[in-house]
Amino acid sequence: MSLRRALERLLPGRGGLALSWSPGAYSGPGEELSPLYAFFEVANEGREPVELVRLYLAPEGEGPLGGAEPEGPLPLRLAPGESAAFRVRAGRLARALAASGHRGRPRVRLVAVDGRGREHALRFRYRVDEYLSLRDE
Incomplete structure (x- = not known):
């Protein structure tokens, strides 16, 4: 790990892009839920604007x-402190992973590329088999 990256992790407010993910659904009328999604957030934790x-x-x-x-x-x-949300259907992501030979709980990376060409990554495990078994409308 470079010294710059280590300092970005240790000093709050000086980092670049922070990435996160969570599964979820939208609520509709009559307490109906949408199909499951994988939601992703990219937040600018730095002091300068960042182009994603x-x-x-x-x-x-x-x-x-x-x-x-x-x-x-x-x-x-993204101005300092701003964030943006992205999404993909959970079943769609599971099918794409399965089609490329990944089953079970493979490690997946969410990668954000900024305007300077730097990559910011979040690593997580994704439950392919479980999401494949869900009904995806």
Whole structure:
């Protein structure tokens, strides 16, 4: 790890982009729920504006995963403290991972590329088999 990256992690407010993910659904009329989504958030924790030019998912150790690109406005400029939300259907992501040979709980990376070409990554496990078994309308 570089000294710069170590300092960005240790000093609050000096970092670049912070990435997070969570599964969830939208509520509709009559307490109905939408199909399950994977929601992603990209937040600018730095002191300077950041341009976000690309966001993609990739199995650990592999390139971008086709067929499961997060939906959201790109490119975009994030002022300090601002964040942007993206989403992909949970079943769609599970099918794309399964089609590329990943089952069980593979490690997946969410990668955000800024305007300077720097990659910011979040690593997480995704429950492919469980999400494949869900009804996806």
